[in-house]
Amino acid sequence: MAAAPMTDRQTLLELVTALRARLEWCRDTGAEVDAMAVDGRSAAPAAAATDDDSVPLNAAPRKTPMDGSVAGAGRPTAAVPPVATSAGAPVETLDLLVSPAVRAASDLPQLRAAIGDCTRCKLAPHRTNLVFGVGNPAAELVFVGEAPGRDEDLRGEPFVGRAGQLLTEIITKGMKLRREDVYIANIIKCRPPQNRNPEPDEIASCEPFLVRQLALIRPKAIVALGTFAAQTLLKTRTPITRLRGAWTDYHGIPLMPTFHPAYLLRNPAEKRVVWEDIQQVMRALGLPR
Ligand code: SF4
CATH class of the missing domain: 3.40.470.10 (Uracil-DNA glycosylase-like domain)
Structure with missing residues (x-):
């Protein structure tokens, strides 16, 4: 049976989700935003492919473990977190559909x-x-x-x-x-x-x-x-x-x-x-x- 066509809202939601993932990854890695790369299939960074265990759900996996080193995800570091310095960093939604x-x-x-x-x-x-x-x-x-x-x-x-x-x-x-x-x-x-x-x-x-x-x-x-x-x-x-x-x-x-x-x-x-x-x-x- 053919799949039901996506509504405009579903399409827009997928695009926004992919855009959010791309922007988060660019922010985390310092990479420049490539507007042409923003689509639901290409938003994940190439580095994610090196992590056998970490298949993105709807966004790129995070790149910065607690000890500040660069790693390709997998099991996170067990280091005690620098609570006093890193806590409370602003987390902002990039969902353009949020009112x-x-x-x-x-x-x-x-x-x-x-x-x-x-x-x-x-x-x-x-x-x-x-x-x-x-x-x-x-x-x-x-x-x-x-x-x-x-x-x-x-x-x-x-x-x-x-x-x-x-x-x-x-x-x-x-x-x-x-x-x-x-x-x-x-x-x-x-x-x-x-x-x-x-x-x-x-x-x-x-x-x-x-x-x-x-x-x-x-x-x-x-x-x-x-x-x-x-x-x-x-x-x-x-x-x-x-x-x-x-x-x-x-x-x-x-x-x-x-x-x-x-x-x-x-x-x-x-x-x-x-x-x-x-x-x-x-x-x-x-x-x-
Ligand atoms: S609060 Fe809104 S978006 Fe969240 S589960 Fe309920 S209906 Fe869905």
Whole structure:
């Protein structure tokens, strides 16, 4: 059966996504922008082809690991991040389709208001509540998960189901913080039907909101929870089993990938390695253990 023709909006979204990837890569590598090279198939830099594990999702993989050396991605460096100097680097969305109000938002309430009853992607009709994020707007630490589940969709708050309870225990019992001390958000703000994985067009539509949230919060560290969050933020397909436990970089913000709490509910033996990852985060933030 012939594929359904793309709508103008889908085409435009793909072009914007490719342009964003190209601009990020040029910014990271210092290369000059080549307008003629901006298309969905040629936007990835040649260097990416040397990384067997890192196939770009919808953008080029990041090039600057935490120790500042040039590397072709793969397993990120395990160096302790220079939190004091690199944290809070501005992260700006380059999505030209994001409304001016979203780009102009100067705090999280303004951003939430600008997002409104978003219908940028096909998840909108399925949601009960748009799950924006919760926590300290000036948090030093942001947890990023995948997408709302049933409980989160009903409550309008991320990580409130069983997996959320486990995350709360990690924050309160493990890190000795309050849940309201950190910020918690997802890559995708609306629940995918039957909790299926978010699709590329949905990510392209929604990720700019998270990018803007992170730019406003300016955290000192990010913890990416699970395969989807880590691979989406880092633009890689490297398995979470290889990503976890090693610092990497998200637009100048140290990022620690680790397993998702839902995975820990199914595999409680892995709590030990997650605790090791969290202890690295605590060390980097200067939190007492
Ligand atoms: S998932 Fe994101 S882009 Fe899609 S409708 Fe919800 S808020 Fe909008």
